[in-house]
Amino acid sequence: MGGAAAGTKWIRHIQRLSAAKVSAEAVERGQSRVIDASLTLIRERAKLKAELLRALGGVKASASLLGVPLGHNSSFLQGPAFAPPRIREAIWCGSTNSSTEEGKELNDPRVLTDVGDVPIQEIRDCGVEDDMLMHVISESVKAVMEEEPLRPLVLGGDHSISYPVVRAVSEKLGGPVDILHLDAHPDIYDCFEGNVYSHASSFARIMEGGHARRLLQVGLRSITKEGREQGKRFGVEQYEMRTFSKDREKLENLKLGEGVKGVYVSVDVDCLDPAFAPGVSHIEPGGLSFRDVLNILQNLQGDVVAADVVEFNPQRDTVDGMTAMVAAKLVRELTAKISK
């Protein structure tokens, strides 16, 4: 059920239950209190972490994790709602070291901090519908960006979260960014299965909103007629896997973000071939290798101002958590791109 219907049904249910009519106004006031409290916690965590790293000095930019455990805008499975804690567990797993491939130390708060999760399910449980929920996600991202030099590294959640995140980044920085979007799917439908907030429509909302100057989509291998038409409509640079061998040289030497507010990187874990990342909802053979993705990210020239890692579905992962570690390594290497 979409967010709107759930919210209205929820209020009607409460009103049926209570002898004394629970007025919609009273419910909305309560919802506002829950939202304000949720945003306050994110703000205070960001403020504390930023104070700490400013005290340590010497940083221009620092990645800060923000979890968005949302899965209800997925068109197939909703397991990505459970991903953020699994990704954090893998980032800090004793089986690996706390440094990135180039040697940045993740235990250093000047490199990586964490402001926790937006309490998506708790807010939805109060009957808050998607228009407001997306606003809360945007406000949470702005709260992180408010605390210089923190830059949001968002843990999804399904791909619908990229719209409110990119909107917040673009609004906070005062203009559009260039987006590098790695994905098997373009996620640019006008309105997928009747849901304007669908994970398959987030990049249509981003382009409509003028939040991106360039949108480069890499790893594409599941595109419908509408996906191509929408790509042409918005001037999207769509790179399909069927021509990757020809495009590789260019994609492993990208230079983005000059003349705009910076670069946003959105990684849908299903951009990877299922051999490398089986723990996704949309398994699509013929994808990128993990090293292909790291070559693209590590060679990317541009100021990465924010990023997200989305669509990891823990309910589809191997028993040893292979895809959780894949998502965690993507987060670590994006941290290395952001923090300086």
Ligand SMILES: NC(=[NH2+])NCCC[C@H](N)C(=O)O
């Ligand atoms: N972010 C995602 N995993 N999107 C998957 C979208 C799947 C959808 N059936 C499509 O045609 O594209």
Ligand SMILES: [Mn+2]
């Ligand atoms: Mn996808």
Ligand SMILES: [Mn+2]
């Ligand atoms: Mn996607």
